[in-house]
Amino acid sequence: MTEEASQETPPETSQEAAEARQFLISPGPHLWKGLSVSGIMYLVVYALLLPAGAGVYFFGGRALSVMGVSIGAAILTEYLCKKLRGQPFVMDGSAIVSGLLLALVLPPTMPLWMVALGSIFAIAIVKEAFGGLGHNIFNPALAARAFMSVSFPMEMTTWVKPMGFGADAVTCATPLSGTSIWQPFDPSVYRALFLGNTAGSIGETSALLIIIGGAFLLARGIINWRIPAIYIGVVALMALGLGEDPLFHILSGGLMLGAFFMATDYVTSPLTNRGKIIFSVALGLLTMIIRRFAGMPEGVCYSILFMNAITPLIDRYTKLKPYGLVKKVAHAS
Amino acid sequence: MAIRLKKKGTPYGVRVPEAKLSEKMPIEAAPLPERVVIPLQQNIGAPCQALVKKGDKVLTGQKIGDSEKFVSAPIHATVSGEVSGTTTVVNPPTGALVEALVITPDGEDKWTELSPPKNPDKLSVKEILERIREAGLVGLGGAAFPTHIKLSPPKGKEIDTVILNGCECEPYVTSDHRIMLEYGDQVLSGLKVISRVLSPKAVYIAIEDNKEDAIDHLERLAAKLGFSDFKIAPLKSKYPMGAEKTLIELILGREVPIGGLPLDVGVVVHNVSTAKAIHDAVIEGKPLIERVVTVTGAVKNPKNLLSRFGTSLKSLIDYCGGMDGGANKVILGGPMMGIAQFDLDFPVVKGTNSILVTESKPLREQDCISCGKCIEVCPMRLMPTLLARYAKAGRYDDCREAYIDDCFECGACTYACPANIPLVQYIKIAKKELAKRKAVK
Numbered sequence A: 001m002t003e004e005a006s007q008e009t010p011p012e013t014s015q016e017a018a019e020a021r022q023f024l025i026s027p028g029p030h031l032w033k034g035l036s037v038s039g040i041m042y043l044v045v046y047a048l049l050l051p052a053g054a055g056v057y058f059f060g061g062r063a064l065s066v067m068g069v070s071i072g073a074a075i076l077t078e079y080l081c082k083k084l085r086g087q088p089f090v091m092d093g094s095a096i097v098s099g100l101l102l103a104l105v106l107p108p109t110m111p112l113w114m115v116a117l118g119s120i121f122a123i124a125i126v127k128e129a130f131g132g133l134g135h136n137i138f139n140p141a142l143a144a145r146a147f148m149s150v151s152f153p154m155e156m157t158t159w160v161k162p163m164g165f166g167a168d169a170v171t172c173a174t175p176l177s178g179t180s181i182w183q184p185f186d187p188s189v190y191r192a193l194f195l196g197n198t199a200g201s202i203g204e205t206s207a208l209l210i211i212i213g214g215a216f217l218l219a220r221g222i223i224n225w226r227i228p229a230i231y232i233g234v235v236a237l238m239a240l241g242l243g244e245d246p247l248f249h250i251l252s253g254g255l256m257l258g259a260f261f262m263a264t265d266y267v268t269s270p271l272t273n274r275g276k277i278i279f280s281v282a283l284g285l286l287t288m289i290i291r292r293f294a295g296m297p298e299g300v301c302y303s304i305l306f307m308n309a310i311t312p313l314i315d316r317y318t319k320l321k322p323y324g325l326v327k328k329v330a331h332a333s
Numbered sequence B: 001m002a003i004r005l006k007k008k009g010t011p012y013g014v015r016v017p018e019a020k021l022s023e024k025m026p027i028e029a030a031p032l033p034e035r036v037v038i039p040l041q042q043n044i045g046a047p048c049q050a051l052v053k054k055g056d057k058v059l060t061g062q063k064i065g066d067s068e069k070f071v072s073a074p075i076h077a078t079v080s081g082e083v084s085g086t087t088t089v090v091n092p093p094t095g096a097l098v099e100a101l102v103i104t105p106d107g108e109d110k111w112t113e114l115s116p117p118k119n120p121d122k123l124s125v126k127e128i129l130e131r132i133r134e135a136g137l138v139g140l141g142g143a144a145f146p147t148h149i150k151l152s153p154p155k156g157k158e159i160d161t162v163i164l165n166g167c168e169c170e171p172y173v174t175s176d177h178r179i180m181l182e183y184g185d186q187v188l189s190g191l192k193v194i195s196r197v198l199s200p201k202a203v204y205i206a207i208e209d210n211k212e213d214a215i216d217h218l219e220r221l222a223a224k225l226g227f228s229d230f231k232i233a234p235l236k237s238k239y240p241m242g243a244e245k246t247l248i249e250l251i252l253g254r255e256v257p258i259g260g261l262p263l264d265v266g267v268v269v270h271n272v273s274t275a276k277a278i279h280d281a282v283i284e285g286k287p288l289i290e291r292v293v294t295v296t297g298a299v300k301n302p303k304n305l306l307s308r309f310g311t312s313l314k315s316l317i318d319y320c321g322g323m324d325g326g327a328n329k330v331i332l333g334g335p336m337m338g339i340a341q342f343d344l345d346f347p348v349v350k351g352t353n354s355i356l357v358t359e360s361k362p363l364r365e366q367d368c369i370s371c372g373k374c375i376e377v378c379p380m381r382l383m384p385t386l387l388a389r390y391a392k393a394g395r396y397d398d399c400r401e402a403y404i405d406d407c408f409e410c411g412a413c414t415y416a417c418p419a420n421i422p423l424v425q426y427i428k429i430a431k432k433e434l435a436k437r438k439a440v441k
Helices: A014-020 A037-084 A094-104 A112-130 A140-151 A187-195 A207-219 A226-241 A246-251 A255-262 A273-293 A300-317 B125-134 B175-182 B184-198 B209-225 B244-252 B272-282 B313-319 B373-377 B384-392 B396-401 B412-416 B423-440
Strands: B027-029 B036-039 B063-066 B081-090 B097-105 B161-166 B202-208 B231-235 B267-271 B290-297 B303-308 B329-332 B339-341 B354-358
Touching: A037 A094, A037 A112, A037 A207, A037 A255, A094 A112, A094 A140, A094 A255, A112 A140, A140 A255, A140 A300, A187 A207, A187 A246, A207 A255, A226 A246, A226 A255, A226 A273, A246 A255, A255 A300, A273 A300, B027 B175, B036 B081, B125 B184, B125 B272, B161 B175, B161 B184, B161 B209, B161 B244, B161 B272, B175 B184, B175 B209, B175 B272, B175 B290, B184 B202, B184 B209, B184 B267, B184 B272, B202 B209, B202 B244, B209 B231, B231 B244, B244 B267, B267 B272, B272 B290, B290 B313, B303 B313, B313 B329, B313 B354, B373 B384, B373 B412, B384 B396, B384 B412, B384 B423, B396 B423, B412 B423
Parallel strands: B027 B303, B161 B202, B161 B267, B202 B231, B290 B354
Antiparallel strands: B036 B097, B081 B097, B290 B303, B329 B339, B329 B354
């Protein structure tokens, strides 16, 4: 903890030392693991660069400008909110995460002023109005996406084929908006869904890169495996039960990004492992119910938002049983 | 030969950098101090009354303070010399001011006459306990609870298991490790005495696997001595493995009830250094006047020093070559549970297993992001973030209902917290408030 920093200066006697400096008094522990909140946020940003990169690869400069506007508006909004509330602004990376996540769940053709508005909504209303990082009830990116879906229904459901750089955008349907009943096995469909060469939101199409990014966060101990594993698993089982193609359901829509990067948001998901299991099972069920029975093709966003709202309730009923809760013992002392 | 159990590990706790800088340094006797300050209270329980006054000559090992209270342990002169007065010092664990005797050594270190038993095997349990008390023994692992009381379970509490704790899971600290390596005979002999007093059905020595050499050494020694009435329980290094509640759960599968003691589940846990001191007291008739103190961290030469109680921290740090220039914190104990000191004149006392010099800077507390790391690492399966939240809001009754009494303040939660929330500090505040309320009622 201290060895390197101080080797060059010659040691003094402790008498001189005591006179020269005041000793620091603080409660233990005097060691810290060193993984800070901003450290975690930047690791999430690094992991998100993979699906973001896929978005740029498939949707070209449009994707890049949506991301830039979304992140820029998020940081600026956070800065202004903090100033307005007379609090110090700390660049902890959380605004970058929210801005980037929002961009990744938007269609690439989204008008940029709408993107900016969504991003401002995410930070100013969903996050800061509730007290800032750690106090928000809903995932800011997803709540902003829901806000944009009702405000700009046309733009939010206009999808284009992947065009890369330089080609013109050609509108089309997303895989999920078509029929999803068992189809004859067509490897090219799965390959496109897996790699991301399909119509959809900027960062949702490439399951492969989302999984790599998610695996990185799992390996670094940032996210808990239970949420993505159980969420995705329940979706697959539900699909089977409903007589639909489980692989198709897993790979399409926002499930992968939602399961690895949205449902795992610390602030808006339950605290304990038991709570996380309940949370993810419910997410899987809700997602499939919306996909199959509701009037819209995709249910990831609303399922997660709904479960965000339920999280405090889950936390209340999933407290841990502490060590030694066997019986009250009156001991002699 | 002693049986070696399969290695066990715990899913709780944290992996900390071990930083056992002094683990290869043989125990070395620190020079006799130039001034000795002996606090009249060095353990949990009642303070001692001084038995000597200013101007009295004392011999090394002479009893100079005692108490008639049940939970107490006498104190002894740790050098020969003259009592030159009294002073007041801060008792590190409690923060309370306690009176201390000051002895000016004559430099001769003349011992009082010791009375080792002629035939130690013939001592009755009562005689053994009396010798342990008279020697001023307290637990040397840190809590400093009078040893003879821990060895006298109240009626109706049957002790079936003894665990000797050689885990030393605190980073940096190596005093127990060196004791096991260099005083293995005495440790095993002390363990035999403990077994005679409690007649347990099972005896374990728990050691973390970062001290394989100590495990091997004790195993070989036991074979040589033909002492096989115990099992060695190797444990995977993780903090706080050496917490007695964790040991009892891992080795025996029992849980100490909240607010209870190990003896409520038939277990007594002693530290290896205490076992060595029990040997010294019972077999050799020597009172507790010194202990091994690891002086480590940002000092020039980290060492394990056999130090007389009452020696100032300053003189031990200087003996180790002094502090590095950037060092700004001096901790009694390890970096996880140790207590930062403001005064280097403070003496080494019975509970001082380490003097750790570090450089540290204050961290800024942020809002909780509900990551749940504190919950994952808590060895007591508590929810530290909730306890801290309640404590901050003054909701102390909610703290109690969330089992705050179960917390033994290991600090694993605070170590893991990305938001730098001083969780343990909030928990300590809440406990203090609850204790105050209880006292008022």
